[in-house]
Amino acid sequence: MKSNNPSGVSRRTLAKAGIFGAAAAPLLAACGSDDNGGGDAGDGELDLWWWGSDARHEYTQQIVEAFLAQNEGITIKPSPADFAGYWDALNVSVSGNNTPDVMQQDEKYLRDYADKNALLPLEELDIDLSNMDEGTLATGQLDGQTYGIPTGVNAIALLVNPGLVEAAGLTIPDDTTWTWADFLQFTADLSAGGDAIGNSGVSFNNESLFAVFARQKGENLYTPEGGLGFSESTMTEWWELVLEARDSGATPEASKVVEGYAAGQDQAPLSTGTGVTEFYWTNQIGGIQAALGSDLTLLRVPGESEGVQPGMFLKSAMYWSVARTTSDKEAAGKLVDFLLNSDESIDLTLGDRGLPSNLAQRERILPNLPADQQLGADFIAAITPDLAEAPPVPPVGAGAVADVMLGIYESLLFDQITPAEASASFIEQVSAEIG
Amino acid sequence: MTDNDVAVVRTKPRSSGAPPEPAADAPAPKPERAKRGIGTTIRSRERWAALSFMSPWFLGLLAITVGPMVASFYLSFTDYSLGVGEWIGTENYERMLDDPRLAQSVKVTAIYTFVSVPLQLAAALGLALLLDRGLRGMSFYRSVFYLPSLLGASVAIAIMWRQVFGSEGLVNQVLALFGIQGQGWVSHPDYALGTLIILNVWTFGSPMIIFLAGLRQIPAMYYEAAKVDGAGVIRRFVNVTLPLLTPIIFFNLVLQIINSFQSFTQAFIVSSGKGGPADSTLFLTLYLYDQGFTKFNMGYASAIAWLLLAIIAIFTALNFLMSKFWVFYGDND
Numbered sequence: 001m002k003s004n005n006p007s008g009v010s011r012r013t014l015a016k017a018g019i020f021g022a023a024a025a026p027l028l029a030a031c032g033s034d035d036n037g038g039g040d041a042g043d044g045e046l047d048l049w050w051w052g053s054d055a056r057h058e059y060t061q062q063i064v065e066a067f068l069a070q071n072e073g074i075t076i077k078p079s080p081a082d083f084a085g086y087w088d089a090l091n092v093s094v095s096g097n098n099t100p101d102v103m104q105q106d107e108k109y110l111r112d113y114a115d116k117n118a119l120l121p122l123e124e125l126d127i128d129l130s131n132m133d134e135g136t137l138a139t140g141q142l143d144g145q146t147y148g149i150p151t152g153v154n155a156i157a158l159l160v161n162p163g164l165v166e167a168a169g170l171t172i173p174d175d176t177t178w179t180w181a182d183f184l185q186f187t188a189d190l191s192a193g194g195d196a197i198g199n200s201g202v203s204f205n206n207e208s209l210f211a212v213f214a215r216q217k218g219e220n221l222y223t224p225e226g227g228l229g230f231s232e233s234t235m236t237e238w239w240e241l242v243l244e245a246r247d248s249g250a251t252p253e254a255s256k257v258v259e260g261y262a263a264g265q266d267q268a269p270l271s272t273g274t275g276v277t278e279f280y281w282t283n284q285i286g287g288i289q290a291a292l293g294s295d296l297t298l299l300r301v302p303g304e305s306e307g308v309q310p311g312m313f314l315k316s317a318m319y320w321s322v323a324r325t326t327s328d329k330e331a332a333g334k335l336v337d338f339l340l341n342s343d344e345s346i347d348l349t350l351g352d353r354g355l356p357s358n359l360a361q362r363e364r365i366l367p368n369l370p371a372d373q374q375l376g377a378d379f380i381a382a383i384t385p386d387l388a389e390a391p392p393v394p395p396v397g398a399g400a401v402a403d404v405m406l407g408i409y410e411s412l413l414f415d416q417i418t419p420a421e422a423s424a425s426f427i428e429q430v431s432a433e434i435g
Numbered sequence: 436m437t438d439n440d441v442a443v444v445r446t447k448p449r450s451s452g453a454p455p456e457p458a459a460d461a462p463a464p465k466p467e468r469a470k471r472g473i474g475t476t477i478r479s480r481e482r483w484a485a486l487s488f489m490s491p492w493f494l495g496l497l498a499i500t501v502g503p504m505v506a507s508f509y510l511s512f513t514d515y516s517l518g519v520g521e522w523i524g525t526e527n528y529e530r531m532l533d534d535p536r537l538a539q540s541v542k543v544t545a546i547y548t549f550v551s552v553p554l555q556l557a558a559a560l561g562l563a564l565l566l567d568r569g570l571r572g573m574s575f576y577r578s579v580f581y582l583p584s585l586l587g588a589s590v591a592i593a594i595m596w597r598q599v600f601g602s603e604g605l606v607n608q609v610l611a612l613f614g615i616q617g618q619g620w621v622s623h624p625d626y627a628l629g630t631l632i633i634l635n636v637w638t639f640g641s642p643m644i645i646f647l648a649g650l651r652q653i654p655a656m657y658y659e660a661a662k663v664d665g666a667g668v669i670r671r672f673v674n675v676t677l678p679l680l681t682p683i684i685f686f687n688l689v690l691q692i693i694n695s696f697q698s699f700t701q702a703f704i705v706s707s708g709k710g711g712p713a714d715s716t717l718f719l720t721l722y723l724y725d726q727g728f729t730k731f732n733m734g735y736a737s738a739i740a741w742l743l744l745a746i747i748a749i750f751t752a753l754n755f756l757m758s759k760f761w762v763f764y765g766d767n768d
Binding site: 084087088091094095096097112113116117118253254255256258259261262397399400403406407410411414416433 | 515516517518519597601602618619621622623624706707708709711712713714725728729730731733
């Protein structure tokens with residue numbers, strides 16, 4: 001589960017494999033204009049980079065055309081990419097001093113780029129933020145300055161295939177009261193009662209899901225100061241839960257989990273009907289339902305009423321950022337403003353970049369959402385009143401955490417390390433990255 | 436060994452084709468001596484002409500190879516990341532000493548190289564011997580066996596490999612015919628590296644072609660002489676083919692060791708770019724990529740690149756040193 005990549009991009013490894021990734025990077029970089037200007041009179045030439053699915057590439061092009069129709073004298077070079085290839089290309093481009101003027105950013109990497117002086121503090125630009133939620137805006141800030149403006153919000157949910165639950169002779173449990181023990185029992189029963197596996201186990205390595213677990217215990221993944229915000233025993237408990245799920249048959253054997261993970265969202269067990277449940281972000285529902293060909297039910301993460309506080313949270317789906325070296329600040333500001341606030345842009349985007357962060361626009365489009373996005377919107381509306389305080393933003397270096405956690409999860413599943421060793425190793429490795 | 440060498444040398448004068456050879460060699464030095472007399476102006480003009488013809492390549496070498504190498508050497512002493520970096524001395528190299536994942540990646544790369552290269556060369560030599568018999572449709576077979584070499588490093592084959600060795604893959608379907616319950620080979624840390632080794636062995640085509648050319652170079656008269664002396668098939672292979680093929684074996688060995696230390700694509704695709712499961716396919720190149728492009732530690736990644744260069748240089752040097760003891764050039768003893 002690649003945090004907030006709505007397309008899922010099952011070809012992510014292919015894209016990374018030199019052909020589209022490393023090889024395309026210098027090409028993309030070479031396409032960049034000379035972004036050294038940054039003076040008052042801009043040249044009106046903007047590079048616009050984003051990642052996503054084919055559908056997003058198409059409608060973003062249309063947004064760009066609508067923007068150009070209203071703004072004479074500005075030209076835009078759009079560069080769509082898929083999630084994994086995007087970061088390779090961006091890394092190379094920024095290193096080569098060719099940072100694209102306007103780019104999509106992710107929570108995991110935003111602070112890395114801001115910390116390396118690649119991004120412009122957006123206070124310098126004329127962007128209307130009056131309709132934005134303060135808490136959501138804060139997720140794009142570092143040291144009090146805004147480096148990325150969230151496009152919208154997501155929540156993590158347990159996606160359930162109701163047909164397979166019925167086939168296993170079970171009923172969907174009450175998600176407002178269920179505990180982690182209930183979840184383990186439910187998924188083990190699903191595996192025992194039907195042909196599909198109860199839970200495909202491809203999300204226990206997701207640090208955001210663990211963050212929910214830690215928050216239920218009154219802790220957090222990170223502290224506001226940028227350190228690790230959970231205790232070692234909490235994480236050990238998490239890894240013990242993972243092994244319990246494996247040993248009870250709720251999740252498949254280790255090598256099947258690795259395979260399910262490598263298959264990507266479109267080929268993962270939930271999408272192929274060989275798994276009954278899995279945790280995903282709300283903006284991934286559409287892609288999974290399309291692959292599966294039937295509707296899903298959304299449940300809250302287990303344990304919300306079990307601990308000291310609910311652990312779920314709204315996550316900024318992605319951000320718009322501007323290069324510090326942009327050749328035309330004014331035009332870049334106009335473009336970001338258009339992307340976030342204009343009717344034209346939001347009518348085309350709808351919920352694809354998360355439920356819009358512009359609250360007035362969110363209100364306006366809610367009735368027009370397609371069925372799959374409506375599902376996510378309703379879910380977010382339902383959990384919002386119960387949410388505890390938003391989690392602190394990830395520190396610089398947090399982009400490395402996903403890989404560290406995956407490596408440890410695999411070692412644990414293959415019994416190479418114990419839960420206690422897994423926690424110690426995670427804390428050691430992550431501390432080195434964010435230290 | 437010396438016995439055989441003597442035998443080989445002794446057969447030389449006996450065969451009919453041999454005498455002209457030294458005769459052809461003898462006059463060769465003459466023209467060179469003559470050239471030297473013509474004077475230096477033409478020679479230096481020729482040299483400039485040669486250099487100017489070479490210049491496109493030479494500029495490419497400077498811009499594309501030497502330049503980046505110098506830059507990466509410098510960067511390996513900095514904490515370079517996303518366009519900013521400061522000089523930190525040898526910190527990156529010190530960090531290597533206490534990096535368990537680096538140690539793991541060196542181990543994985545070493546196992547991969549030292550298992551797959553001998554197997555691959557053995558397969559290549561075996562098939563070259565079979566193909567050297569002058570079968571009908573020989574060029575067809577040669578192309579067929581060479582094909583994997585062209586495809587092996589490609590993304591498509593790596594993806595196919597993942598399918599073939601997956602839990603529902605071809606390998607397990609075949610095993611099921613014999614009542615054996617297989618498992619996900621690529622997704623199990625005990626077997627994932629093995630599947631990559633098999634993939635590398637499968638690309639035996641290019642060393643095979645080189646072996647074939649080498650086999651053609653061995654004069655038939657040696658075999659005839661050996662036959663006359665009563666040597667059987669195995670004896671002819673051990674005492675004639677192998678010694679005379681050692682320069683080719685050496686060449687292939689050096690090349691394939693360097694290649695396999697540098698392999699990247701297969702592991703990248705098969706392990707979804709992470710070197711998994713549980714770091715079991717974490718090649719040095721993959722770890723370098725991970726540090727540079729996912730963790731933004733470009734300085735450390737540069738240092739790893741130089742470690743890789745040093746390892747390859749050491750093994751190549753060792754290879755050349757050891758070659759004195761087993762490679763037979765036929766003219767130096």
